[in-house]
Amino acid sequence: MADNEAILAASARFPKPADRTFQYGTAGFRMKATLLDSVVFRVGLLAALRSRKLNGQIIGVMITASHNPPDDNGVKLVDPMESWEAYGTTLANAPSDDKLLGAYENIIGECHIKLDTKANVVFARDTRASGPHLISILIEALKATNTDYTDYKLLTTPQLHYITRCLNTKGSPHEYGEPTEQGYYEKTASSLKAAMQGRQFSGSVTVDCANGVGGPKLRELMKHLPSASEGGLEINVVNDDVLKPERLNHQCGADFVKTNQRAPPSSHAAPMTRCASLDGDADRIIFYFNDADGTFRLLDGDRIATLAALFIGDLSRSAGLGEKLKVGVVQTAYANGASTAYVTQDLRLPVVCTATGVKHLHHAATKFDVGVYFEANGHGTVVFSDLALKRINKYAPQSPAQSSALDTLRALTALINQTVGDALSDLLLVEVILAHKGWGPKEWDLTYTDLPNRLVRVEVADRSIFKAVDAERRLESPPGVQAQIDAAVRKFKNGRSFARASGTEDAVRVYAEAATRSETEDLAQKVATIVRQAGG
Numbered sequence: 001m002a003d004n005e006a007i008l009a010a011s012a013r014f015p016k017p018a019d020r021t022f023q024y025g026t027a028g029f030r031m032k033a034t035l036l037d038s039v040v041f042r043v044g045l046l047a048a049l050r051s052r053k054l055n056g057q058i059i060g061v062m063i064t065a066s067h068n069p070p071d072d073n074g075v076k077l078v079d080p081m082e083s084w085e086a087y088g089t090t091l092a093n094a095p096s097d098d099k100l101l102g103a104y105e106n107i108i109g110e111c112h113i114k115l116d117t118k119a120n121v122v123f124a125r126d127t128r129a130s131g132p133h134l135i136s137i138l139i140e141a142l143k144a145t146n147t148d149y150t151d152y153k154l155l156t157t158p159q160l161h162y163i164t165r166c167l168n169t170k171g172s173p174h175e176y177g178e179p180t181e182q183g184y185y186e187k188t189a190s191s192l193k194a195a196m197q198g199r200q201f202s203g204s205v206t207v208d209c210a211n212g213v214g215g216p217k218l219r220e221l222m223k224h225l226p227s228a229s230e231g232g233l234e235i236n237v238v239n240d241d242v243l244k245p246e247r248l249n250h251q252c253g254a255d256f257v258k259t260n261q262r263a264p265p266s267s268h269a270a271p272m273t274r275c276a277s278l279d280g281d282a283d284r285i286i287f288y289f290n291d292a293d294g295t296f297r298l299l300d301g302d303r304i305a306t307l308a309a310l311f312i313g314d315l316s317r318s319a320g321l322g323e324k325l326k327v328g329v330v331q332t333a334y335a336n337g338a339s340t341a342y343v344t345q346d347l348r349l350p351v352v353c354t355a356t357g358v359k360h361l362h363h364a365a366t367k368f369d370v371g372v373y374f375e376a377n378g379h380g381t382v383v384f385s386d387l388a389l390k391r392i393n394k395y396a397p398q399s400p401a402q403s404s405a406l407d408t409l410r411a412l413t414a415l416i417n418q419t420v421g422d423a424l425s426d427l428l429l430v431e432v433i434l435a436h437k438g439w440g441p442k443e444w445d446l447t448y449t450d451l452p453n454r455l456v457r458v459e460v461a462d463r464s465i466f467k468a469v470d471a472e473r474r475l476e477s478p479p480g481v482q483a484q485i486d487a488a489v490r491k492f493k494n495g496r497s498f499a500r501a502s503g504t505e506d507a508v509r510v511y512a513e514a515a516t517r518s519e520t521e522d523l524a525q526k527v528a529t530i531v532r533q534a535g536g
Helices: 004-011 037-053 082-092 097-110 131-144 157-169 181-196 214-222 254-260 301-318 337-346 358-365 386-394 400-415 423-437 441-445 481-489 517-535
Strands: 029-032 058-063 072-077 119-125 147-154 204-208 234-238 274-278 285-290 296-299 327-332 351-354 370-374 380-384 453-459 467-469 474-477 496-501 507-513
Touching: 004 037, 004 097, 004 131, 029 037, 037 058, 037 072, 037 082, 037 097, 037 119, 037 131, 037 147, 058 131, 058 157, 072 131, 082 097, 119 131, 119 157, 131 147, 147 157, 157 181, 157 423, 181 214, 181 400, 181 423, 204 423, 214 234, 214 423, 254 274, 254 285, 254 453, 274 423, 285 301, 285 423, 285 441, 296 301, 296 441, 301 327, 301 337, 301 370, 301 380, 301 400, 301 423, 301 441, 327 337, 327 358, 337 351, 351 358, 358 370, 358 380, 380 386, 380 423, 386 400, 400 423, 453 517, 467 496, 474 481, 474 496, 481 496, 481 517, 496 517, 507 517
Parallel strands: 058 119, 119 147, 204 234, 204 274, 327 351, 327 370
Antiparallel strands: 029 072, 058 072, 274 285, 285 296, 370 380, 453 507, 467 474, 496 507
């Protein structure tokens, strides 16, 4: 049973900064690492309660700040429940140890938690220098609450999600895999081989690992894959220096490429070479290439989503399951308007738009038999419903062609990390599809023409005053700001723009698209000015 005295004694060592208000956002808690001590301790308390509420199910805790600068860090439960985000915010903001204990006991009462139920928590971290210190604080919370725990050391965020799912499904009809890092590599490697169906990869792919945890984990995965000389995929790894923490995300990584619309300076790939960039914890990936005349071409999350939807839709029909599997695509307001038109008009698949944040996309994706969801920033995956998996695994093919398509589809259900967006899994998914279709990056790029778009980060004094509605496509406050944005948009052909408060920092992100690059830039700056003036 959790010992209140132990909680109070431990909490006293990690006091909440008096001048700070914390908010559990789409990425959990994320800020300067020096501010996180009390927050991490309290998330440890929350994880223990969540596990007890679920009768001892394993809850994961990840210490990471993804694409943020090296001096930042963050903490997030792997079990993302919206109601529990509110509890996390409440615990994090308790002004004293006694108030914290009161809030803790309120959650126990509200949720009817039995404290004699054993709690189980697993956790891991990325490569940030502050990680070990924050892990030590998390452990203090778990000890104070009599919680069983396992430290998985350095992992990508998706690997911890995978292990958590495997542990919670072990021995059940929905067993997901071997709950170890090694099990992750072996499942990925075997399903890649099955998905390729003897096809050959064309050329190499250069992967920028953002000098984060994805670098060593990709190299470890590669040990389980056939080499290029054995007919496997040639992967050239760059930006995988994890010995110098200050290099994390510095002029590299998925966010750098997406925001700056150019390859990292350290990337020296030849024209027409496929390139990809991960983020700091390897849950996001975007692709890109320089065409023959040196023009940069971005293949972002929209492109990955449309490629996956195209291929899975084709496979379903070829396997004889076209009428039995409803495939749908889930996007956010950041999705390029041209990608939405391609899915609805060319692929003839339904599209749902949700608010930003994985939990919103993932929830919407589960409404389909096969739900493809990607944010434009490259974070996403494909989820197969239990009914879809049953149909795929039990269907008896009527011809050799159906059998081949069915085998590939079955392999994809294992290759794709369905627990969360996974840069390593998504990298291989894209490569499998390109190999099957015989495409290079140019052919992929030609599926539709993006409207020029621009993402601008505007620093503001208080991001909380910017409140969005309509899947975050419109602002309801500050008053009058949306009317100014609407007026600006009307001046541009194919114009679309919105402003959304960042979930991780005091900034507002402005997205704009229009018919030409210069008009897009002009619209983005006009809306950024509106936001800057409103934000003080």
